[in-house]
Amino acid sequence: MSAPAAVEMRRVSRHYGSVAAVDDLDLTIAEGEFVALLGSSGCGKTTTLRMMAGLEQPSSGDIVVKGRRVNDVPVHARNVGMVFQNHALFPHRTAFENIAFGLKYRKVPKPEIARRVARALEVVRLPHVADRLPSQLSGGQQQRIAVARAIVIEPDLLLFDEPLSALDAGLRDELRVELKRIQKSLGITTVFVTHDQQEALSMADRIVVMHGGRKRQEGTPEDIYRAPNSEFVMRFFGRVNSLPGTVTSAGGGTMQVALAEGVSLPVPGDAAPGTKLSLLLRAERLRLVPDDGTPALRGHVTGVDYLGMMVRYDVACGGETFQAIQPAEDAVLPIGTPVALSLRGEDLVLS
Amino acid sequence: MRHSRLTLWLLGGFTLLVYAYKILPVFVVVALAFNPPEFGSFPIVGFTTRWFGGLLDNPAVVTAVKTSLRLAVATAAIATVLGVAAAYALVRYPFRGRAAVQLLLTMPILVPHLIVGVGLLLAFRILGLSRSFTLMLLGHVALTMPFVILTTQHRLQAIPLYLEEASRTLGANGWQTFREVTLPLAAPAIVTGFVFAFMSSFDEVTATLFWRPANFDTVPIYVLSELQNSVSQELNALAAALVGFSVGVPVLTMLLLHLWTSRRRRPARAPEATPAWQPATEGDAR
Ligand SMILES: Nc1ncnc2c1ncn2[C@@H]1O[C@H](COP(=O)(O)OP(=O)(O)OP(=O)(O)O)[C@@H](O)[C@H]1O
Numbered sequence: 006m007s008a009p010a011a012v013e014m015r016r017v018s019r020h021y022g023s024v025a026a027v028d029d030l031d032l033t034i035a036e037g038e039f040v041a042l043l044g045s046s047g048c049g050k051t052t053t054l055r056m057m058a059g060l061e062q063p064s065s066g067d068i069v070v071k072g073r074r075v076n077d078v079p080v081h082a083r084n085v086g087m088v089f090q091n092h093a094l095f096p097h098r099t100a101f102e103n104i105a106f107g108l109k110y111r112k113v114p115k116p117e118i119a120r121r122v123a124r125a126l127e128v129v130r131l132p133h134v135a136d137r138l139p140s141q142l143s144g145g146q147q148q149r150i151a152v153a154r155a156i157v158i159e160p161d162l163l164l165f166d167e168p169l170s171a172l173d174a175g176l177r178d179e180l181r182v183e184l185k186r187i188q189k190s191l192g193i194t195t196v197f198v199t200h201d202q203q204e205a206l207s208m209a210d211r212i213v214v215m216h217g218g219r220k221r222q223e224g225t226p227e228d229i230y231r232a233p234n235s236e237f238v239m240r241f242f243g244r245v246n247s248l249p250g251t252v253t254s255a256g257g258g259t260m261q262v263a264l265a266e267g268v269s270l271p272v273p274g275d276a277a278p279g280t281k282l283s284l285l286l287r288a289e290r291l292r293l294v295p296d297d298g299t300p301a302l303r304g305h306v307t308g309v310d311y312l313g314m315m316v317r318y319d320v321a322c323g324g325e326t327f328q329a330i331q332p333a334e335d336a337v338l339p340i341g342t343p344v345a346l347s348l349r350g351e352d353l354v355l356s
Numbered sequence: 357m358r359h360s361r362l363t364l365w366l367l368g369g370f371t372l373l374v375y376a377y378k379i380l381p382v383f384v385v386v387a388l389a390f391n392p393p394e395f396g397s398f399p400i401v402g403f404t405t406r407w408f409g410g411l412l413d414n415p416a417v418v419t420a421v422k423t424s425l426r427l428a429v430a431t432a433a434i435a436t437v438l439g440v441a442a443a444y445a446l447v448r449y450p451f452r453g454r455a456a457v458q459l460l461l462t463m464p465i466l467v468p469h470l471i472v473g474v475g476l477l478l479a480f481r482i483l484g485l486s487r488s489f490t491l492m493l494l495g496h497v498a499l500t501m502p503f504v505i506l507t508t509q510h511r512l513q514a515i516p517l518y519l520e521e522a523s524r525t526l527g528a529n530g531w532q533t534f535r536e537v538t539l540p541l542a543a544p545a546i547v548t549g550f551v552f553a554f555m556s557s558f559d560e561v562t563a564t565l566f567w568r569p570a571n572f573d574t575v576p577i578y579v580l581s582e583l584q585n586s587v588s589q590e591l592n593a594l595a596a597a598l599v600g601f602s603v604g605v606p607v608l609t610m611l612l613l614h615l616w617t618s619r620r621r622r623p624a625r626a627p628e629a630t631p632a633w634q635p636a637t638e639g640d641a642r
């Protein structure tokens with residue numbers, strides 16, 4: 006038999022009055038795994054995390070840590086490290102005292118506290134700020150100290166609630182890499198709440214997409230990006246075009262679908278000929294090519310959004326507007342340029 | 357609305373007069389207390405502290421001072437412990453009937469002391485209890501607890517809940533969290549509440565008159581009863597001392613609190629000026 010999961014949520018719900026903040030959630034997190042809870046505002050991410058920490062009680066369902074039901078274990082006995090959005094450092098304690106806080110309650114002898122705090126400061130690369138108060142640290146340093154405070158207790162479970170969202174973009178990228186490195190080197194089971202899909206994709210071993218208190222999909226970042234199980238999940242990871250089409254023939258897991266202007270493509274799936282479909286295509290999978298006269302969807306550029314590395318175009322085509330994201334290696338097409346749209350059948354997803 | 361120069365002068369003059377009316381008698385008492393002649397009267401002919409020295413030789417005064425201090429310290433201590441507990445419950449726990457409890461506990465600050473005095477006395481009569489130091493103490497606690505509750509509550513509301521939550525995730529239980537996080541952060545407000553409670557107990561006359569056992573004098577009550585005989589120089593000195601104490605204690609407290617909190621807030625060293633996105637270690641890692 007395999008070892009019990011680090012954390013399991015079994016059919017956990019949390020109601021606030023008539024609102025179900027978390028609704029019948031099942032979640033299993035393996036030892037050492039880094040899981041991102043991803044979802045838009047109000048979808049129940051924080052509530053889920055707080056229930057794991059013990060700061061919130063489930064209305065129903067069980068929370069199981071290493072095979073032991075912990076619903077009734079109070080927060081202070083759970084051995085979780087938590088990093089809050091706004092660092093939550095104790096303003097009247099120095100960085101050293103903040104980090105040592107949890108060790109005091111674990112009856113760690115003084116010399117060992119000093120040693121472990123020093124090591125935690127090294128891990129977050131701030132060995133020189135031990136004597137400073139939080140108000141004497143920059144935002145990024147504060148958040149690192151908060152991380153050090155959470156990891157120094159060697160928690161069974163490390164919880165992050167949008168720890169980077171209060172930081173500016175450059176710092177966010179740097180800390181993102183750093184957190185990932187720390188998590189991997191210490192091997193702490195980690196749950197990371199975010200509403201930023203980039204963060205989830207780049208950091209997590211596994212992503213759980215939530216919506217309305219429920220789990221919509223879970224899988225590796227690649228799985229979720231490549232094979233979203235719904236339009237909702239697909240739209241969460243970027244801009245999506247929707248194209249109408251009609252099945253003309255089908256068989257063997259592939260069907261021929263006719264789009265507008267005489268374009269016909271093989272698309273994975275099975276539906277009876279004559280069925281009308283709505284197909285989804287990511288903006289970054291739609292390519293703008295010069296019009297060479299072969300059958301193609303045609304249109305003209307109506308909007309340009311220059312992003313540096315990328316350019317996002319709006320293209321009017323028939324009665325619709327499609328979005329296409331292109332690498333900015335070529336010259337930017339001006340508004341009004343006639344273009345043909347190139348797409349591949351295997352990139353199309355049935356909605 | 358625009359005021360003419362004349363109305364402004366009149367308004368200013370009137371305001372000054374009102375303040376003079378209220379404060380001048382205090383200065384008169386203080387000035388006379390240092391005047392050598394036996395009978396407190398003008399003109400001021402010299403300077404002496406002998407009337408103050410005489411106070412210490414008067415056993416009645418010494419007893420009254422001891423009583424007042426004992427009462428005020430006990431009152432402030434009890435009011436602070438209960439008041440802080442009540443404030444914490446009122447801020448952190450959304451229990452049923454919270455608004456009613458809040459009103460009930462802070463009401464004594466709004467009700468005239470005469471009414472509180474008579475009311476509590478009647479209540480104890482009905483219960484068959486006689487006047488005692490304990491009764492007086494209970495009354496003073498009820499009168500002064502609102503100061504502690506209000507100052508502490510105000511401060512607690514400004515302490516973010518997530519600090520206490522962080523403390524609990526780190527392994528501190530409810531009490532340890534209160535002691536290690538909440539209490540130190542609320543300390544200046546609690547000290548202020550304590551001093552408020554102490555001073556208002558020390559100065560209280562109206563309700564105390566109803567509650568005190570026979571021949572049981574606090575300083576203000578001693579002054580009041582002596583006034584019925586005559587205005588002596590000794591009484592002037594005592595009154596002046598009272599004024600000094602009543603002004604001095606709060607002012608001193610505020611000064612000390614200011615020193616304490618500003619020392620805690622002032623950076624010992626300036627925070628790093630390097631752009632935040634640079635790796636924070638380079639250069640000054642020791
Ligand atoms: N203490 C509370 N009382 C009442 N409703 C609450 C409470 N906490 C959360 N909710 C509700 O539960 C739902 C989920 O809230 P939660 O904080 O878990 O969302 P979230 O996914 O963390 O959102 P965000 O990204 O904005 O932080 C929301 O509809 C919220 O209004």
Ligand SMILES: [Mg+2]
Nearest residue numbers: 050051052166
């Ligand atoms: Mg949240």
